[in-house]
Amino acid sequence: MGRYVFRLPDIGEGIAEAEIVAWHVGVGDIVAEDARIADMMTDKATVEMESPVSGKVIEVAGEVGEVVAIGSPLVVLEVAGRGDRAGEGDRPFTPTAEPDPVRETPPVSEKAVPEPADEPSAPEPLAEPAPPSPRGEPSRGRVLASPAVRKRAADLGIDLGEIRTAEGGRVRHGDLDAFLSYNAAGGFLPAGTKRRDEHVRVIGLRRRIAENMAASKRNIPHFAYVEEYDVTALEALRGQLNEARGDRPKLTMLPFLITAICKLIPSYPMLNAHYDDEAGVVSRFGSVHMGMAAQTDAGLMVPVIRDAQDRNLWQLAAEISRLAAAVRDGSARSADLSGSTITVTSLGPMGGVATTPVINRPEVAIVGPNRIVERPMFVGDATGMERVEKRKLMNISMSCDHRVVDGWDAASFAQDLRKLIEAPALILAGGIS
Structure with missing residues (x-):
């Protein structure tokens, strides 16, 4: 197997750099030739980047909001054969554009809703304290759940770590419904009454x-x-x-x-x-x-x-x-x-x-x-x-x-x-x- 380094092409007259506004692939993904891999914004427009070859993504240039200079590596792919040139993939993969001071703050989830594991919080009681969770266990840390389930739980003020699942795996809407039924007297706030603080990166x-x-x-x-x-x-x-x-x-x-x-x-x-x-x-x-x-x-x-x-x-x-x-x-x-x-x-x-x-x-x-x-x-x-x-x-x-x-x-x-x-x-x- 070899490596193919896809560099950000010249996407407009006078354009020296472009900002990453969306990734459509991640490390470990298999992409086909001509598949959409990223959206890059210049001073004039947003341009879709497509993969010139088929392969497996092994490195990407940075996170959404970072700036990449024209000619700098955008994606490294593992491909069949020797790749684009010998030894190309052995060099460090770092964007050459200077980082924006605003981007030196820690990255925030794309969904703009903090994970319960990072900011645990218990629901405020309306009358009496909520009863313990069915499992009687503290929050179990990062929990697998879809963005929709995670947002619904956040709106309700529920810690996903308190919810029992069928096999201790991914929390689904049905698990949320069961938890709400069991804790109906616990004083959980109706959806939309309480929201967590949001920190949204200003990008693109x-x-x-x-x-x-x-x-x-x-x-x-x-x-x-x-x-x-x-x-x-x-x-x-x-x-x-x-x-x-x-x-x-x-x-x-x-x-x-x-x-x-x-x-x-x-x-x-x-x-x-x-x-x-x-x-x-x-x-x-x-x-x-x-x-x-x-x-x-x-x-x-x-x-x-x-x-x-x-x-x-x-x-x-x-x-x-x-x-x-x-x-x-x-x-x-x-x-x-x-x-x-x-x-x-x-x-x-x-x-x-x-x-x-x-x-x-x-x-x-x-x-x-x-x-x-x-x-x-x-x-x-x-x-x-x-x-x-x-x-x-x-x-x-x-x-x-x-x-x-x-x-x-x-x-x-x-x-x-x-x-x-x-x-x-x-x-x-x-x-x-």
């Missing part, structure tokens, strides 16, 4: 988000501007267009907002820009590459609508749908996640009254529509008479980089945006003069 996309948000707030002097908009006419137009959409995608508020922003950008080029604070250079862009903040199971991501100024409402709606699906199922390409020049962020019906979104550095502005509410308003007519009507109102929030954008500019932009939003025919026509 969550760590990238934390670093980017901290850098943005640390380096950019944010200021916020919030304005109220009457969207009654816009919502009526949106409803009419959706009724006649046929097989085209359904229109939400975002395509209208993006179109309105694109029409105003030529008059407010300082908003569609990047600021390089180290070089002291502001780059104002002719095209609007609209970032769209999207929530995923892994965290916040910002896919990019390229050349948004050249797309109509239906094309924007289709691209929004495509990008949202891509980031949620993990199929987004690197090009889909980079190069934005200004960003919109929306929480939809949960948008709140007002928000103060964090700028997507090195951009200088971010726009966030909030929740639509219905309220009575005084509405004037052509004769100057006023009456009270029920109207649909929405606040739009902006955060700007005060080094590049002045308060007057942001306020002027918001007022011109109001003219388009409240007279939506202008969004479909040539804009405002």
Whole structure:
């Protein structure tokens, strides 16, 4: 038998290292050629690593959250024959990337629930102390159990070491049920009443988000501007267009907002820009590459609508749908996640009254529509008479980089945006003069 050292390949231009965000194999596993072995995250995307050969895993580069340099060993496999080169497997298997100071803390279970053996605790009694376990024995240390059983026991405040099993082996749900029946008077807390402390490592996309948000707030002097908009006419137009959409995608508020922003950008080029604070250079862009903040199971991501100024409402709606699906199922390409020049962020019906979104550095502005509410308003007519009507109102929030954008500019932009939003025919026509 020989050894095959699989080194982390060059997975993108300018990429020097990647973070391990998931292992799909462990030491001792048999893997087939082209089998998925790990997920590696770069600054731009998550890349799946596949085994180039079949064999048995005998060494891996590190734990989830560690960084591996391009060209460093990722996995060592025991293979038939002499392997990839003589003596290759005899060298020590250590990643060459410098460890992150955050990662010097002891590793924590992936399930974020401490093992009972590491943190034993007895359930708090509600009335009288719980009777001894059926076996009358102390906790027996580490106990075999599935993650689901282990979590259920933790939620109930039960030490798995106190549970009798058929042959002293793996604890199953049935063993938990029997224990609960036997100790029904013991005062065990119902599921969800008591939880243990959790210590979850910040890794992968969550760590990238934390670093980017901290850098943005640390380096950019944010200021916020919030304005109220009457969207009654816009919502009526949106409803009419959706009724006649046929097989085209359904229109939400975002395509209208993006179109309105694109029409105003030529008059407010300082908003569609990047600021390089180290070089002291502001780059104002002719095209609007609209970032769209999207929530995923892994965290916040910002896919990019390229050349948004050249797309109509239906094309924007289709691209929004495509990008949202891509980031949620993990199929987004690197090009889909980079190069934005200004960003919109929306929480939809949960948008709140007002928000103060964090700028997507090195951009200088971010726009966030909030929740639509219905309220009575005084509405004037052509004769100057006023009456009270029920109207649909929405606040739009902006955060700007005060080094590049002045308060007057942001306020002027918001007022011109109001003219388009409240007279939506202008969004479909040539804009405002």
